[in-house]
Amino acid sequence: MSIDQNNQLNAYADLVKLYPDNEAYLRKYAELLLIENKQTTAAEVLRHLHTLLVNRGEHKQANTLATTFPQIGRIRNGIDPNDDRIDKLLPTTMQNSLWLRLHQHKVKEGHHLIQRGEHEETIYLVCEGELAEFIWSSDGKPVLLNLITLGNVVGESYLFNPGPHKSDIVANKDSIVAKLPRKKILAALEKNPSLKIALQQKSASRLINARISSSPLLQNVPLNMRKDLAEQSHTRQYAAGETIHKAGEKLDHVDLVAKGSAHFQLLGKGIFKELKTLGPGSLIGESEAVHIQGCPADMIANSNVTVVRIPYNAFRNVVEAHPPLRNTLIAYAEKNQLQIMSKLNEL
Structure with missing residues (x-):
């Protein structure tokens, strides 16, 4: 000094x-x-x-x-929960108390509003109570994705992309929801760009949160921290055979393989050798060593791959704020290193 x-x-x-x-x-x-x-x-x-x-x-x-x-080691806080409400953006007719009463349904505590696998394309508005959205981990444990409270909606993503629900929606307490007719909502989106943007953003953020929560490495992180990561992250798509990262490339983010698979490969004697397969839930760039030294080898997509790209500072904030994650990542990094070294020795 x-x-x-x-x-x-x-x-x-x-x-x-x-x-x-x-x-x-x-x-x-x-x-x-x-x-x-x-x-x-x-x-x-x-x-x-x-x-x-x-x-x-x-x-x-x-x-x-x-x-x-x-x-x-702090996660963003102090955000007004009302900022996330959708009810104020709905058409005036749907905000009318009489109209809402005519379309309301009661859901008893512990009862399903929507079950995984159902083809439900309706949006529900929470008028009273609270709903919990969750998925199931590979070992059969529930993983909480969202708590949907007064003025918020559920099912918005299936409005844009119809298909079977991938999560369960259960009443956390005795609740009242209003069923918003699909045709009227779609018509309202054309007249109200703000509503359309809000629903699209909510759908995208919830999808990323679900992908983060599906990773065995991250699913035990507290909900508010996973949601914080989701809000700051975005997705990238790669075609089969495309290079995702080059060996030694410095990363300012952490990649989570959400769909498909990729692999690390090494060129030796004119032949590409696969070092490690990276399936859904795998992380790249999660350790300080990779962040500083760069990607350990070329990372190539095996198939069409969806990657959640998490800013490194946001990821590090969560690691600092949730010590058990640090221990999980240390064990994960050591396991990866052993697998790569073992493969290198074979080669």
């Missing part, structure tokens, strides 16, 4: 003691600590700053801070 840096660090340490709630002093002090690799103290300062911003109601600034400094 240079004398000037040392003086600066000491000066800001004193300023923070005198003014513990000064945002500018806290941020500068944390940045100086990080330069000197004093990670623990820097994280404490940044967490204090994050808490201050949240308490002031400055959620946008708090979220930006958490994204910029993943060591905070």
